[in-house]
Amino acid sequence: MMEVDVMSRTLRVQAGAVTEAVHKHCEPHGLTWPVDFGSKGSSHIGGNIATNAGGVRVIRYGLTRNWVLGLQVVTPTGEILELNGALEKNNTGLDLRQLFIGTEGTLGVVTEATLKLTQPPRDVDVFLFALDSIQSVLKFFESVRKEHFSVMAFECMDKKCMNAVVDTLGLKHPLAEIPAFSVLLEIERPEREDAQTLLTEWLEDLFEKGLVLDGTKAESPAQAREIWKLRESITESLSRRSQVHKHDIALPIAGLNAFLKDFNEETDIGAVPGAAGIEVFVFGHIGDGNLHVNFTKPAAMEKAVFLKICKQLDEKMFKLIKKHGGSVSAEHGIGLLKKHLLTYSRTTEEIAHLKAIKKHFDPNGILNPGKIFD
Numbered sequence: 001m002m003e004v005d006v007m008s009r010t011l012r013v014q015a016g017a018v019t020e021a022v023h024k025h026c027e028p029h030g031l032t033w034p035v036d037f038g039s040k041g042s043s044h045i046g047g048n049i050a051t052n053a054g055g056v057r058v059i060r061y062g063l064t065r066n067w068v069l070g071l072q073v074v075t076p077t078g079e080i081l082e083l084n085g086a087l088e089k090n091n092t093g094l095d096l097r098q099l100f101i102g103t104e105g106t107l108g109v110v111t112e113a114t115l116k117l118t119q120p121p122r123d124v125d126v127f128l129f130a131l132d133s134i135q136s137v138l139k140f141f142e143s144v145r146k147e148h149f150s151v152m153a154f155e156c157m158d159k160k161c162m163n164a165v166v167d168t169l170g171l172k173h174p175l176a177e178i179p180a181f182s183v184l185l186e187i188e189r190p191e192r193e194d195a196q197t198l199l200t201e202w203l204e205d206l207f208e209k210g211l212v213l214d215g216t217k218a219e220s221p222a223q224a225r226e227i228w229k230l231r232e233s234i235t236e237s238l239s240r241r242s243q244v245h246k247h248d249i250a251l252p253i254a255g256l257n258a259f260l261k262d263f264n265e266e267t268d269i270g271a272v273p274g275a276a277g278i279e280v281f282v283f284g285h286i287g288d289g290n291l292h293v294n295f296t297k298p299a300a301m302e303k304a305v306f307l308k309i310c311k312q313l314d315e316k317m318f319k320l321i322k323k324h325g326g327s328v329s330a331e332h333g334i335g336l337l338k339k340h341l342l343t344y345s346r347t348t349e350e351i352a353h354l355k356a357i358k359k360h361f362d363p364n365g366i367l368n369p370g371k372i373f374d
Contacts, residue, residue, distance in 0.1 A: 004029045009117040010069060010086050015046025015110050022115070032120040034061040038232045046110045052102030054331040056231075059287030060152045060188075061118075065101040070114035073100050075107070076362040086114045099357070104333050106368045107361040121152060123189040125199070126224040129206075130179030130214035134260050137181050140211050141253075141286055144185065148198050152186040154287035155231045161238075161283045165230055168237040173230065174216045174223075183212075183286075184231050234283055235292075243297040245310040249321055250330035253289045259324045263293075266316040275309045277301060290330040293317065318344045334372045342373060 001022065002012040006029050013022060019040040022033050035048060037055030047053070049071070053064045061067070070084040083097040084090055100108050131137050137156050144151055162178045165171050173182070189195040206212050218224035238244050251259045260282075269275045277298030284291035295313060297306040321328055321344055328341040342351060355373060358365075 001025050004031060004117070005086075006031070008086060011115045011117055012086075012112060013045050013115060014112050015044060015049075017045045019043045019045065019048060026117055030119060031117040033067060033115050034118055034120075035064050035067055045113055045115070049101050049110050049113060050103070050105045051331070051333050054285075054288070054290070056153045056155065056285065057186075058285060058290075059154055060121075060150060063102075065098060067116045067118075068097065068101060068113055069116050071097050071100060071110055072112035073108040073110055076364065076367040080111075081108070084114075102333075104335065104368060104371055106358060106371050108367070121150075121188040122191070123195065124152065124224075125187050125189065126218040126227050127183075127185045127187075128174055128216050128227050128230070129183045129185060129212040130175050131181045131183060131212055133180060135257060136211070137183060137286060138253075138257055140183065143206075143211055144187075147187075147202055148190050148192075148195075149187040150190075151287060152188055153184065154186075154285070155184040155283070156286040157182045157184075157231060157234060157283040158281070160279065161234045161281050162230065164237040164241060164281065165233050168240050169233055171230060171233060172226075174227065175214050179213060182230070184227060231283075234281070238281060238294055238296060241296060242299060243303065243306065245295040245297075245307065247293040247314070247317070247328075248330050248332040249291050249293060249317075249326060249328060251289045251291065251321070251324055251326040253286075255324045255326070256286070256289060256291075259320060259326065262320050262323070263317060266320060267313050272309060272312060274305065275313075278306070278309060288330075289326075321345070336370060339371070339373050 001014070001017055004011050004026055009031060011022065011026065011033070019035065022045065023040065026032050034057060035053060035055055036057055037043070037053065043053070048064050049068060069086050069088070070082070073081045073083060075081065081096065083100070084095070100110060129140070131140060141154055144154065159178055159180050162173055162182055166173055166178070189199060206215070218227055267280065269278050269280065277300070279296045281294040281296065282291060295310050297303065318328060318341060327345045329338055334342060346354070351373065
């Protein structure tokens with residue numbers, strides 16, 4: 001990594017730089033690259049760019065592409081492209097830099113990047129709230145977005161997810177009892193003298209209006225980490241329990257309630273022959289419409305039977321995603337496993353243009369062949 005340019009708030013790095021190392025490199029200068037997620041200790045900048053990685057603070061900072069000013073890319077035909085440099089403004093036609101971000105390495109190999117930096121959040125508070133329904137969660141989210149503070153993260157976990165974390169990993173849920181839905185809320189207070197008063201009044205108002213049933217605030221960085229660990233440990237706890245068939249989907253935020261209502265009706269396990277014992281676990285980044293849907297295999301069920309039933313459930317879910325204007329992949333990409341699902345999120349015309357762009361940059365089909373589409 002090069003030296004941080006404090007005046008322009010940029011940093012030039014090679015593709016192999018580890019996300020967490022970038023964060024630490026910027027810390028002494030009072031700056032950060034705000035793309036952040038659980039795998040920051042092992043993920044690389046080049047991979048983040050290739051997948052347009054999101055993470056837990058998308059609601060506040062957006063995706064990786066928002067924080068990349070310039071790229072150095074090697075094309076499949078051997079050309080080295082320097083795209084945009086460190087320019088904030090560059091209105092000279094098509095932005096080729098954005099064309100390479102999120103295309104899973106199918107158009108070119110990112111070798112270096114100029115990252116855009118910002119100041120890290122200052123006064124951050126972490127809460128865990130109890131709610132009784134997804135409708136209440138969405139109503140609470142709508143209310144939160146009207147407040148004076150900036151929402152850093154808004155994560156939602158159903159009771160089954162929290163039970164799995166508590167039972168499997170032995171973690172402690174800080175509320176008196178595990179509610180139907182737990183919401184992890186992280187906020188940055190406004191820089192004003194009455195910030196604490198505003199926060200106190202907001203909390204009192206929440207309970208007076210019945211927007212939440214219960215809640216707790218982290219009183220130290222250690223307690224904040226404990227609350228975050230509940231959310232970040234869901235995937236591990238499910239994997240330890242049994243085989244997991246998982247999906248990473250996205251819906252328009254305004255359409256989440258309607259989708260989940262249809263999803264619960266259409267994927268009713270009890271109505272699917274032979275599916276008894278399969279459980280559905282749903283959690284996600286409600287603030288950006290990203291849901292993680294997980295089906296878990298009963299111990300006594302054969303793997304082949306489990307996957308066959310999951311395929312039936314998948315078909316129902318993908319049709320609903322298309323109906324509600326969603327995406328079959330919110331942040332994990334298409335790769336090999338999801339390319340047959342592309343038509344649920346992209347039109348025939350869009351796919352034709354994607355293939356034409358691929359043909360232009362990679363006429364011999366040598367870069368990540370078979371990824372995204374054949």
